Amino acid sequence: MIVGYVLREALRRRVFAVVLLLTAVFLVLFWVANHYVHGELRTLQVPQDVPVDARTFASAFLGGLALFATMFLGVVLAVFLTLGAVRGDAERGLLQPLVVRPVGRSTFLVARFLGAVAVTAPYVIVVDLAAVVITGLTMHWWPDRIATPAVEVACAVAIVTALALLGSIFLSSTANGIAIFMLFGAGLVAGLLGTIGHVIGSTAIRHASTVAAYLTPFEALYQDALRQLTSSTTGLTGFLLQLGPFGGAYVHGWPVRLWAAAFFVLVGVTALLAFRRRDL
């Protein structure tokens, strides 16, 4: 019931219209990009160390780009739906009438989370699949896994949602928004570090990148999702590095996924405990 309330509230926000517009712009641009890349496939130079044909290389790169854009838009949506959930709403006086009712604070917070995920998960999955279809139809290339990357990015967005809810307990809306986007930026830096580390062959930087990716599990999940795009194509380590605009798939596999789940539970439990003790 609170989920329904959150959904209705979300749909009334201007951010929703803005994100839909951005999504439309992105999908059109993405289609244009696919179209031109397809036209230039013949003249495309594949890097020396990549043992695949030009079409696979270009398509997978575009797939990585789409995955990143989808995650970014999903994060924007998630953050705006949750950044003021506790302190922001309490300062405006919206929260108090609700939490003094017998439903309880934990239920309220969980409902806020589910409400946000009910918006972002379908959004991420639909946008990602749309991008896959665009690449599939124009480039005649389909990723090795279609559903897994979409679900993983949706999970990455859910982790950011949980972080934003946790932040909203302590920070005012603006401060929380800034904090979450900085954290998101830190995740991107992890990916970039990985790329730099691989290019200049520095083990230390690569190591730092891995640690940073584990500290921001949404980034780690994203990297794992990137790898899923070409999971059945073997011997592509060099190629995988080039995938995303912000680095490639350096951390991957079940450790990443399990850690992401554990991290999510940790953030969730911390948020529930903190919210229960908070003076409103």
Next chain:
Amino acid sequence: MPAALAVRDLAKRYGAVTALGGVDLEVVEGELVGLLGPNGAGKSTLVKIACGLVRQTAGTAEICGAPAGSTAARARIGYLAELFRFPGWMSADEVLVLHQRLSGSSGGERERTDLLELVALREARGRRVEEMSKGMQQRLGVAQALVGTPRLLLLDEPTSALDPVGRRTVRTLLEELRARGISVLLNSHLLSEIELVCDHVVILLGGKVVAAGTPDELSRPRGIELETDRGTRMVEGTREDVPRVVADAVAAGELVYGARTRQSTLEDVYLEAVGGETS
């Protein structure tokens, strides 16, 4: 039967600020208690602890025997915050529907109609909150607090935005609630309002109770006002002293035009209790 609200030695510190420093207060079944005090006295803090929004540093607060903040306690209260807002896109009716669901009230359409009627918002039923004036929102807030027929109503300055007619509406409403046996704790700066409706008055100052009692107990006789050809003056004494005071004045050669006993008003009591303090 336990009191609707029983507060014992309640203390709350926000960092270095002591908002409440050991307060005892009781609201029994069907009683209307007014909480007075200057800005920053701790009135809102006390109410927030009673409804579980804020945790006390020490002491206890119980609602009908259940610790404040527990589910059982929250199921028995209706609360109107000092600063509150409902989502602008909701209609008055939808706000009440939401709170009916949250409080598990089975009153349905009937309850909502009654409540809107009670706060004179019947015509505004379908109107969106963002299209309402502040006073209408406050009356909707009072209706919201009454959803689910609470045993204890906690109202933090419920009439601050109301016009005189709106205040009258709320006052009548409070009397009606008392008749139904609902207990009320009312925060207000409007002494006349408190004086008119409350059974019991508690004055807080700096987080401590400085005066408590019924309005009658608090407003003690203050003296006799004597009007003569030499002017108007106050003479000490009660009603029984009036004949003697008049006789003395006549004996002194004065022409007496009038003599009345004067009660000190709640305002006098208040000003005396808080020593003209505000923060």
